[in-house]
Amino acid sequence: MSQHSPSPTRGAPPARTPRRRGRLGPLPWIAPAVLLILFVVLWPVYEMVRTSFLRISTSGFVRGSAGLDKYRKLFGETDLGHVLLATVLWTVAVVGLTMLLSLGLAQLFDQRFPGRRFARWALIAPWAASVLMTAIGFRWMLDRTAGVLNTAMTNLGLIDGPRDWLGDPSTAWPWMVGVAVFVSLPFTTYTLLAGLQTVPAEVSEAAKVDGASAWQAYRRITLPLLRPAFLVGLVINLINVFNSFPVIWGMTQGGPSSDTATSTVFMYQLKATDIGESASMSVVNFALVVLLVLLFLKVSRWNREES
Amino acid sequence: MHKRFLALSTACALGALALTACGSGSDGGGADADGKVTLKLVAADYGDKESNSSRTYWNNLATAFTAANPNIRVDVQVVNWNDIDKQVRTMIQSGNVPDVLQTGGYADKVADDLLYKAEDVLSTGTRANFIDSFAEAGQVKGVQYGIPFVSSARALFYNKTLFQQAGITQPPATWEDVRKDAELLKAKAPGTTPYALPLGPEEAQGESMMWELGNGGGPTDKDGAYTIDSPANVETFSWLKANLVDPGLTYANPATTDRKTAFADFAAGKAGMLNGHPSLIQMARDGKVDYGVAPIPGKTGPLKSTLGVADWTMAFKKNGHRDQIRTFLDFVYAKDNTLRFDETYNLMPVTQDTLREMTGSGKHKDLEPFFALLPHAAFYPLGDTSWDTVSAELKKTVGTALTGDPAKVLGALQKKAKDTAADK
Numbered sequence: 001m002s003q004h005s006p007s008p009t010r011g012a013p014p015a016r017t018p019r020r021r022g023r024l025g026p027l028p029w030i031a032p033a034v035l036l037i038l039f040v041v042l043w044p045v046y047e048m049v050r051t052s053f054l055r056i057s058t059s060g061f062v063r064g065s066a067g068l069d070k071y072r073k074l075f076g077e078t079d080l081g082h083v084l085l086a087t088v089l090w091t092v093a094v095v096g097l098t099m100l101l102s103l104g105l106a107q108l109f110d111q112r113f114p115g116r117r118f119a120r121w122a123l124i125a126p127w128a129a130s131v132l133m134t135a136i137g138f139r140w141m142l143d144r145t146a147g148v149l150n151t152a153m154t155n156l157g158l159i160d161g162p163r164d165w166l167g168d169p170s171t172a173w174p175w176m177v178g179v180a181v182f183v184s185l186p187f188t189t190y191t192l193l194a195g196l197q198t199v200p201a202e203v204s205e206a207a208k209v210d211g212a213s214a215w216q217a218y219r220r221i222t223l224p225l226l227r228p229a230f231l232v233g234l235v236i237n238l239i240n241v242f243n244s245f246p247v248i249w250g251m252t253q254g255g256p257s258s259d260t261a262t263s264t265v266f267m268y269q270l271k272a273t274d275i276g277e278s279a280s281m282s283v284v285n286f287a288l289v290v291l292l293v294l295l296f297l298k299v300s301r302w303n304r305e306e307s
Numbered sequence: 308m309h310k311r312f313l314a315l316s317t318a319c320a321l322g323a324l325a326l327t328a329c330g331s332g333s334d335g336g337g338a339d340a341d342g343k344v345t346l347k348l349v350a351a352d353y354g355d356k357e358s359n360s361s362r363t364y365w366n367n368l369a370t371a372f373t374a375a376n377p378n379i380r381v382d383v384q385v386v387n388w389n390d391i392d393k394q395v396r397t398m399i400q401s402g403n404v405p406d407v408l409q410t411g412g413y414a415d416k417v418a419d420d421l422l423y424k425a426e427d428v429l430s431t432g433t434r435a436n437f438i439d440s441f442a443e444a445g446q447v448k449g450v451q452y453g454i455p456f457v458s459s460a461r462a463l464f465y466n467k468t469l470f471q472q473a474g475i476t477q478p479p480a481t482w483e484d485v486r487k488d489a490e491l492l493k494a495k496a497p498g499t500t501p502y503a504l505p506l507g508p509e510e511a512q513g514e515s516m517m518w519e520l521g522n523g524g525g526p527t528d529k530d531g532a533y534t535i536d537s538p539a540n541v542e543t544f545s546w547l548k549a550n551l552v553d554p555g556l557t558y559a560n561p562a563t564t565d566r567k568t569a570f571a572d573f574a575a576g577k578a579g580m581l582n583g584h585p586s587l588i589q590m591a592r593d594g595k596v597d598y599g600v601a602p603i604p605g606k607t608g609p610l611k612s613t614l615g616v617a618d619w620t621m622a623f624k625k626n627g628h629r630d631q632i633r634t635f636l637d638f639v640y641a642k643d644n645t646l647r648f649d650e651t652y653n654l655m656p657v658t659q660d661t662l663r664e665m666t667g668s669g670k671h672k673d674l675e676p677f678f679a680l681l682p683h684a685a686f687y688p689l690g691d692t693s694w695d696t697v698s699a700e701l702k703k704t705v706g707t708a709l710t711g712d713p714a715k716v717l718g719a720l721q722k723k724a725k726d727t728a729a730d731k
Contacts, residue, residue, distance in 0.1 A: 167560025256562035272699040
């Protein structure tokens, strides 16, 4: 983190003060930030890993070391398999749909049309609202007895009568994916929109002059030039959606049982029965996120090399 | 200049962080400077709004107590039900332990050896006054630690208007009656839920136990060993699945429907029948629902022993205030005080003199069916220190036995319960 200057041989006392300051380099200035990282990031990680090797009573007393028991218990959970599978499907579905829709939206917002400024502002709304509030809002809109969406769909003749959408995993998943896409769209669209505005107009014009159709120009010119923005949006969304807790917790709490839980929600559910096991699930999650971050770094380096 | 200012302010900010982090230190036990002792009381809030908060009750009680015992002060802290477990856990971990705690469960604190035995902090007279079944439910391995505070018992509530509409004259007494009545309700009172079966996480351990009791089952056997997947319990869930869930006589997804939803539906006149406790009386009255109360139906006849639930008081050893706690608890359990609390919240008493008073005064006609049930109540295995964990597993998963294979779901739960019991 900090760059240590190579230690010089000790000089004569008069020259000492400026030398020392030089030796410390930028350290005094970045020290608060380093300390903050140590306290806020590294220390909790250490505590998390340590907790995963402990036996802890329900009132919070440490009852000694558990060795690898909590990991064994975690990997013995019958639910873990389908939770991990659901996590992968969830991430792929939400990120895939988000990127696809955002490409279209960004293209739309790049055009000149009356009310564009208003439409661009409106797109920020799902971003500006708290995700948990959005999720809870949707839960009530889908409520079996009082939900406004249920009433609306019944009146439109789309369904026969109010349904308990979130009680059944097979209908709860699509709704939750929809809400997660809804809250991911603004960020992704703006990232892509920023990318689109870096595409030089001359290039597109030149293509048009050469007789390229609109689709050809988009596929051969816009998309390749959009790649850096696309990749940044993709990887940040991957991490965000993988870690996404509020949408699922706000809508189903992962239930019934763990049937609508991703690994992050599952970790929280385990907390109710075994803190050590919950911590070991956190460690597994953390490892997966680190993998995603490494992927991100690799992709951004690859980006730089290409450009 | 600018940089120095920045560094200075950063240092200040960090310093402030460090200071506030240490600021939550606490005073331990012992007497105050003036030789008086302050007892720290933490209690749950039974009110649902500011005007009927339990804080008022406890503050008045503390004032009256200090007036009678000038050497003991009581520091009252009332916490709402959603937060009390977490806050108590934080208090215990940070060493800022209360002297007296009034909340939902006690056994996990016994496992960590934090509590006084009941005999250490209650006078003989107060101890003898408890209804036996409750005093017994406060025992861990034969020693009483949990001191019952209030209780409630469960019974079947039914909507008389809907029953009339469906042409039903008698409340159901057996499971077969429940099925038949539910079918009639479904046919004659469309748009309502014939039987409201809440097996969502809020209280699935209670609803499942009420049904299991009707088949001679339950979460544990007589010796306290877990029997979650006993043949009787599996049969209970198979019956529910085949006779209530699959024919659509209850909610489509009982495993995600919470008790508060079922209660709200009943109070809105949208549910035919359900298992409820006395707080539903006021809700039904507010909703202008003409309700009836009957014993919970079992497989072949009504339950002789219904599910009883109690909340608990316990005394912590940490601060060493045993004698002061005893004086205080004797005051808390005096008839006038318990009666006032029970009447404020429509709860059931745990002491014999208060029960006699409430039964005899004629002021509590609506609670009468419940008074009769109290002495025969069956309890969760509260004295088992693994119950809290097992109960959490039940809340989360037991409802899925109605959509999946009951034997498999209950079997997995039984395995977890056994592992937990072995781990303690």
